[in-house]
Amino acid sequence: MKILVCISNVPDTTSKINFTEGDTKFDTNGIQFVINPNDEFGLTRAMWFKEKQGAAVHVVTVGGAQTEPTIRKALAIGADEAIRVNAEPTDGFFVAKQLAEVVKNGGYDLVIAGRESIDYNGGMVPGMLATLLDMNFVNTCIGLEIDGNNATAMREIDGGKEKIGTTLPLVIGGQKGLVQESDLRIPNMRGIMMARQKALNVVEPVDAPQPTQDQKFEKPAPKGAVKLVDADNVGELVSLLHNEAKVI
Amino acid sequence: MSVLVYTESLKGKFKKNAFEVASYAHKVAQDLGTSVTAVTFNTNDDASLGNYGVSKVLKIADNKLDTFNAKAYADALAQAAQTEGAKVIILSSSADSKFLAPILTTKLNAGYVPNVVSAPDSTSPFVVKRTAFSNKGFAHTEISADIKVIGLSNNAFGVVENGGSASVESFTPSLSDGDFAVKSMEVDRVVGKATIADADIVVSGGRGLKGPENWGMIEELADVLGAATACSKPVSDLGWRPHGEHVGQTGKPVASNLYIAIGISGAIQHLAGVSASKTKVVINNDPEAPFFKAADYGIVGDAFEVVPKLIEKLKEFKAQNA
Numbered sequence: 001m002k003i004l005v006c007i008s009n010v011p012d013t014t015s016k017i018n019f020t021e022g023d024t025k026f027d028t029n030g031i032q033f034v035i036n037p038n039d040e041f042g043l044t045r046a047m048w049f050k051e052k053q054g055a056a057v058h059v060v061t062v063g064g065a066q067t068e069p070t071i072r073k074a075l076a077i078g079a080d081e082a083i084r085v086n087a088e089p090t091d092g093f094f095v096a097k098q099l100a101e102v103v104k105n106g107g108y109d110l111v112i113a114g115r116e117s118i119d120y121n122g123g124m125v126p127g128m129l130a131t132l133l134d135m136n137f138v139n140t141c142i143g144l145e146i147d148g149n150n151a152t153a154m155r156e157i158d159g160g161k162e163k164i165g166t167t168l169p170l171v172i173g174g175q176k177g178l179v180q181e182s183d184l185r186i187p188n189m190r191g192i193m194m195a196r197q198k199a200l201n202v203v204e205p206v207d208a209p210q211p212t213q214d215q216k217f218e219k220p221a222p223k224g225a226v227k228l229v230d231a232d233n234v235g236e237l238v239s240l241l242h243n244e245a246k247v248i
Numbered sequence: 249m250s251v252l253v254y255t256e257s258l259k260g261k262f263k264k265n266a267f268e269v270a271s272y273a274h275k276v277a278q279d280l281g282t283s284v285t286a287v288t289f290n291t292n293d294d295a296s297l298g299n300y301g302v303s304k305v306l307k308i309a310d311n312k313l314d315t316f317n318a319k320a321y322a323d324a325l326a327q328a329a330q331t332e333g334a335k336v337i338i339l340s341s342s343a344d345s346k347f348l349a350p351i352l353t354t355k356l357n358a359g360y361v362p363n364v365v366s367a368p369d370s371t372s373p374f375v376v377k378r379t380a381f382s383n384k385g386f387a388h389t390e391i392s393a394d395i396k397v398i399g400l401s402n403n404a405f406g407v408v409e410n411g412g413s414a415s416v417e418s419f420t421p422s423l424s425d426g427d428f429a430v431k432s433m434e435v436d437r438v439v440g441k442a443t444i445a446d447a448d449i450v451v452s453g454g455r456g457l458k459g460p461e462n463w464g465m466i467e468e469l470a471d472v473l474g475a476a477t478a479c480s481k482p483v484s485d486l487g488w489r490p491h492g493e494h495v496g497q498t499g500k501p502v503a504s505n506l507y508i509a510i511g512i513s514g515a516i517q518h519l520a521g522v523s524a525s526k527t528k529v530v531i532n533n534d535p536e537a538p539f540f541k542a543a544d545y546g547i548v549g550d551a552f553e554v555v556p557k558l559i560e561k562l563k564e565f566k567a568q569n570a
């Protein structure tokens with residue numbers, strides 16, 4: 001089985017967000033970039049398939065040269081090879097088109113992507129990729145087993161979960177649950193050394209349209225001060241929620 | 249040319265978000281000088297959508313579609329959009345809508361923007377405001393493709409009744425076996441309880457509650473309020489609560505009208521996922537807990553004393569206002 005894990009390079013979850021150039025660009029100044037958390041769960045599940053079922057695991061990112069430390073980290077965790085499509089990922093459909101090209105050329109059976117990137121929260125690349133390639137697709141995937149050509153997946157739904165049966169080739173949009181938090185791996189010295197020997201192939205993008213454009217960003221309005229209610233006067237909270245906030 | 253909406257339902261009954269997307273679509277249709285067409289799947293009371301601004305219902309009745317199937321539903325919606333010549337399609341932010349929207353968008357060569365929080369800034373060019381960076385910011389995004397697909401955030405626009413009426417036509421999409429290559433084998437859904445996605449009120453507990461045995465009062469508080477229960481990430485990682493209750497940047501987003509955080513410190517990753525809620529209440533015994541900076545109302549106190557009192561006061565309030 002040949003697996004491709006799609007990795008988006010995102011600001012660390014503790015990042016404070018700022019914008020520059022008249023609020024038209026995200027300010028990367030002082031930002032630490034990491035593997036998108038949803039992709040880290042997927043990558044770890046892919047390592048399981050590698051170790052238990054002999055799968056080959058490649059990783060791919062669409063991004064500029066500045067994303068290489070993130071993709072190297074995926075190699076240090078244990079992926080066999082990496083591909084970087086040399087383009088700025090400004091639109092989800094554009095990214096899906098690039099990834100579709102990589103999947104076609106590489107003949108992958110399983111593509112593991114994340115439910116969403118935690119920066120732009122698009123939640124669209126995996127579904128678009130699956131549709132472009134006419135591959136089966138399961139989103140918000142919290143469990144995945146592969147047996148020959150058959151796949152059994154768990155999907156998170158609103159208020160519960162759903163068991164799904166399908167076949168390869170398959171694309172998933174994964175998240176926590178694919179593996180547990182405690183299964184995530186921190187690259188060790190040996191992994192980091194080995195990653196230096198592994199191939200990181202840079203390919204140029206194909207032409208693709210960009211149906212959406214972010215024109216301007218803004219930050220939420222600053223919050224007013226909290227209204228404190230005395231712990232001995234809980235009834236006041238009830239009346240504030242009823243009369244002032246009008247939420248009960 | 250009309251504005252098309254996907255109206256979600258469960259066991260034949262519309263969900264609240266169906267009325268919200270219809271209300272939003274009505275506003276967009278007014279801006280564009282057109283009307284709203286809804287697509288329904290195996291629902292009973294289709295004409296009731298008229299009250300929320302829908303003029304026409306394309307009613308699909310097909311047993312194969314009793315259980316949600318993203319590809320088949322997307323295919324049906326794409327065919328409805330083509331029949332209607334729809335240029336704008338509105339969906340919700342439910343797990344199902346987010347599953348099918350990218351499929352639908354790609355089938356129609358459209359442009360998709362999720363997490364939209366208000367009526368379009370303008371319709372020519374077509375620009376919408378959405379959350380980005382896990383609620384730490386907003387983006388104004390132009391959709392330049394001919395067909396626009398919009399995912400509306402929960403509780404962002406509200407439900408608007410206008411006393412209108414809708415005509416109902418049956419619609420039979422042509423579906424192939426390929427549409428059902430991803431099969432639902434078993435659905436395990438909590439019934440009779442509000443879910444984080446749909447609930448108006450969410451009651452959430454953190455590590456300050458010390459252990460799973462103390463969740464009785466959280467559930468009781470949620471019961472009194474008709475709320476859904478949620479938790480911080482460490483609480484689900486420790487196995488005190490199911491993963492489906494984990495909210496925050498890496499868990500489920502919360503956009504309820506009221507969010508009550510009990511024994512939760514207010515780490516940036518937690519706040520990012522819940523800050524879209526309209527009113528936030530924090531109960532924490534540490535006055536320095538960061539959540540107090542993000543909340544509207546707060547009580548500094550021991551949850552084990554405050555929560556039982558709050559339950560009691562809410563019961564009194566409910567008795568008086570019944």
Ligand SMILES: Cc1cc2nc3c(=O)[nH]c(=O)nc-3n(C[C@H](O)[C@H](O)[C@H](O)COP(=O)(O)OP(=O)(O)OC[C@H]3O[C@@H](n4cnc5c(N)ncnc54)[C@H](O)[C@@H]3O)c2cc1C
Binds near residue numbers: 496514518537550552
């Ligand atoms: C990559 C990454 C992603 C993350 N994503 C998320 C996410 O999506 N969601 C999330 O929630 N977290 C997330 N986190 C974790 C986050 O950083 C915090 O560790 C977490 O939110 C803390 O949970 P907590 O507030 O329940 O626990 P704590 O930080 O331990 O806080 C417990 C609080 O309870 C209070 N308390 C104690 N006793 C009482 C009492 N008797 N009465 C009242 N209050 C009491 C304390 O004062 C304290 O403020 C993420 C972290 C990382 C690194």
Ligand SMILES: Nc1ncnc2c1ncn2[C@@H]1O[C@H](COP(=O)(O)O)[C@@H](O)[C@H]1O
Binds near residue numbers: 006061112114116120
């Ligand atoms: N630039 C990118 N390069 C590679 N994979 C990506 C990229 N952007 C998004 N993805 C994948 O698609 C998933 C969903 O991303 P998004 O649609 O951007 O929210 C991510 O979790 C990744 O697995």
